[in-house]
Amino acid sequence: MLIIEQAAYDAIVAHARRDHPDEACGVVIGPEGSDRPERVVPMLNAAMSPTFYEFDQDDWKKLYDEMWDNDEEAVVVYHSHTATEAYPSRTDVAIAQLPTAHYVLVSTRDGADSLTYDGPVEFRSFRIVGGTVTEEEVKVVTAYGETGEN
Template sequence: MSRADTVCVRRRTPRILERVLVLRADLVDEIVAHARREYPLESCGQLVGPEAGDEPGRYVPMTNTDGIESDFAFSPKEDIRLERELDEAGERRIVVVHSHTRVPRRPLTDTGLPEAYPSVKDVEFMGWTPDQHWLIVGLTAADAEPEVRSYRLADGEPAEEEIQVVESYMFAHTGSDDVPDHR
């Protein structure tokens, strides 16, 4: 038997971070709705919030200037305008958001990776913004069930982090036992 006959395909499983990204449900709904509207193109945007926090307050949908189904690029004009707005408002970018409508540069075979997994280009860009989360919405059709996942780089590799969806940030870190009774 030759060496070529004994080669097996190694499945990569994403590394899981213990860190949790907490997002309000209305923001997740906006992100998914944007991805559905843009399908089959990739949608893109930013979750922004106060300079001194880690809780995004609003979603800023942006124009994908690439205009192809397997890639995205923020409009430079919108990106500069957003940066100025954030500086004036004392806010910062917290989460880079985009969708994968057919995961770029990955064959349609079983790789062991989820649909909403960073592409090679995503990983390169993640290195430029190591303080930001990268949220990816995987959609195989405009009306398909979305797959929403978040990543950060850990030792140069994408590491998935848990997403906790809450109605309000007010009690998100204290647990449901601390929510006052509504009598």
């Protein structure tokens, strides 16, 4: 199960809407080994594509070095799908390299791209290990610790 604070959830959705019609991408960092996503880091989609995302390699290296220095890790890797459901594509599965990460997808299809849209947003989380995709429950909390989470 992915447990994520409302502020991080909102930041991911806002980033997906802001970058539409291109796919948005980023990570949510937390303390190493905690499985606790705390800090949302929007990344540049170097592909600048509505159907594919790719982290800018220089930005990713800088962020990875920063995480290493601070005993942090990417707890969530997220991106958006602009015209399809929030489910990993074959390409998404092929590039998933972090077996402990939660892979979050947000769909901005059907009007969900608008910053003023107040309807439901398709926000789903998956584990992707060895090419196998497993969907997991997402629990959005106000803050960690208020209801016994993490």
